[in-house]
Amino acid sequence: MSNPAVLCGVRGAVSPLAGAVGFGEEDCHKITLALDEAITNVIRHAYGGKLERPIKIEFHKVNGKDAAKAGLEITLTDRGVKPNPDALKGLPPGELRSGGLGLHFMRQSMDTVVHTRVGSTNRLRMVKYIR
């Protein structure tokens, strides 16, 4: 649900899950950060801060042909508003501004970050590969 109170529980679940897939501590933290930021963006922007709206999160282990391409795919689906295309470009970090960092963190933490919209559904797909 689109309630900030769930973030802590989600973080607590995804970190050990990423570890079970084979990621080291540093990458587990990056994956946790990326998912936290993605959910935060859905809550704030897709749902405009409204609580108790549905957010679907799916985890799939990526099995590459060799160990270097194994990883974790995370997909978030929501029924919120269509994102502003300019907002998806992200803003350059480093400036003393209090917003716009979430998308930057996601792109720095994951190998793939792709937003799509199908009908009235937003879909965010993130993938991180084990090095």
Next chain:
Amino acid sequence: MQISARHLDNTTIFDVTGDIDLANSPAVRKAFLTELREKKIPRVIVNLQGVKYIDSSGIASLVEGLKASRDLKARFILFGLSKSAREVLQLSRLLKLFEIYENEEQALSAESV
């Protein structure tokens, strides 16, 4: 997340423990801004030793504190960053904009920069 304040000579030290995320970053932001803008405290120090996780909304609260301090010619100091908190600040490329120390003693004794 818990945040409490200690008051010394012209200084407020905020002791923050727990995770700073969207659920509680507004309260952190409000605490900083109240101290700086309403109470006109000239030096605010934030103890982050107990913060193991901080996301972009938490960073935004720190940025708001820093910006307010600059507007009011006050000081806004951080100390006790965990490895993960430091990495998130580094990722935001804002690490060098903050005045950061290892511990409270260093934060209190540091001269204005």
